[in-house]
Amino acid sequence: MSTHLDPDGVHNWLASSFSSLKNSNVIAGINEDDCAVLQIGDSKIVITTDYLNANPISKQLGFATYWDMGRLLVAANISDLLGSGALPVGFVASIMMEKSSSDEDFRSLMDGVKYELNNHNTPLIGGDTKLGKSNAFCGTAIGIEQLGGKLFIKNAAKPDQIIWVSGLIGNAGAAVHGLSAKVMDDNWNQWARNTLTIPSLPFHKSIALAKQALGKAGTDISDGLGENLYDLCETSSIGATIYAEKIPIDDHVVQLANQFNIPPWFYAFSIGGDFQFIVTTNEEDREIVGHLGFHEIGITTTSKDLVISSNNNVSSLPRLGHTDFNTEGFAVEVQMMLKTLKVSLNDQGI
Incomplete structure (x- = not known):
């Protein structure tokens, strides 16, 4: 009996099947x-x-x-x-x-x-x-690649590097949740509609980081912080610790989170869609990367485990993110992720 295609689950098979066609270029x-x-x-x-x-x-x-x-x-x-x-x-x-x-x-x-x-x-x-x-x-x-600069591709992370995010994340997930729940006022709803239709990309941050050859490994957050961080860590054979309270969150997201009595950073681990990216750098470059406007959110580790630290409590990080295999729609998907996060992290003391 054949199974339904899951586009997010075929990458390893494709990489293996087509490996013979890879060349030195x-x-x-x-x-x-x-x-x-x-x-x-x-x-x-x-x-x-x-x-x-x-x-x-x-x-x-x-x-x-x-x-x-x-x-x-x-x-x-x-x-x-x-x-x-x-x-x-x-x-x-x-x-x-x-x-x-x-x-x-x-x-x-x-x-x-x-x-x-x-x-x-x-x-x-x-x-x-x-x-x-x-x-x-x-x-x-x-x-x-810019002349004199350096790309930061996903498989190049090493242990003991700082993990940064280029800008505010969780906006898209919060916008979907708030609009579908119909619990916010007109001003908030207009912010949410703008969030989902007006892309804001960290163009100059990426170009500046690459031009100065500061980035080591990176990936855009297209499916949620958890899913894309897991992907980067697996590709680079490392682990990571994320500090929840350091995740940069918009005030509108905080307002919605308060309505549902959940931590605002939960939304960063939902569907992605904020057009931001994560990148690792060496510790000695912390000051200059911070001055470029990046937000420090964690550190890579030798262990292959991914954990999240919040209020001095540490737990395993659930692997959550948008998947094309989902057929319920984005609103249901976000609600399911928030519920999973709440149950999983509460069970572990966060």
């Missing part, structure tokens, strides 16, 4: 980073491709426009490059529209693409457009 391939990294002459080329979810959060909640989805398509791909320290240099858009779509729908989508690319000084260099039974939006972003 491949610096990072399947499962070694969120991007492919190729050595071409003296240059490192970084390539990533990502679909916009067929039913993105803002569409599920009823307020997404095609323009919004164009912006989000670009942001999802550029975010992968930034999580590896690559400078974006080009973007390819592959667009399938429903057969009932209008010319105005397509133009609105591509206007959103153009707007977001302009924010990152990145040209559209090609793509394809088709009609089909449903919408399918795919982007491919191309980047380079």
Whole structure:
């Protein structure tokens, strides 16, 4: 009997099945980073491709426009490059529209693409457009390692490095939870809608860190802090300790957490979607990385265990995050993660 495809569960199989095709040009391939990294002459080329979810959060909640989805398509791909320290240099858009779509729908989508690319000084260099039974939006972003700089790819972390996050996290998870629960006021709800439709990427932080060759290993937080941190640690064969109270949280997230009597940092371990990234650096670079605007949240360890410390209590970190295998929708997914965190961590004394 065949089983349903889980796109998040096939990476190891793919890496093994296609390992014979890897050559000396491949610096990072399947499962070694969120991007492919190729050595071409003296240059490192970084390539990533990502679909916009067929039913993105803002569409599920009823307020997404095609323009919004164009912006989000670009942001999802550029975010992968930034999580590896690559400078974006080009973007390819592959667009399938429903057969009932209008010319105005397509133009609105591509206007959103153009707007977001302009924010990152990145040209559209090609793509394809088709009609089909449903919408399918795919982007491919191309980047380079800066001259004199250094990429920070996912498999390069070592023990005793500081773990940083580039900005506030947990916003998307909180926005989904608050809007679906309908417990907040109009101002809060507008913040939540903006959170889910207006991407804010740490472009300059990533470029500055890479240019100064300070980052060691990194990955964007596309599926939640827990899932992506586990992924980085497994790829680098290390462990980590995260200090919960150091996780940077927006005041709006704190307001919602108070409504449900949960720690605000719970939301960082839900679905991702904040377009931020985690990165490790050497301890001696702590001061300069802090001055660049990064937030220190933990340390890598020789043990392969991942733990979280909160109020002087330490417990195992549950592996939680968004998965495409989930069919219940983002609102239900966030609620399930929050419940799992509460039960698991309470049982361990947090």
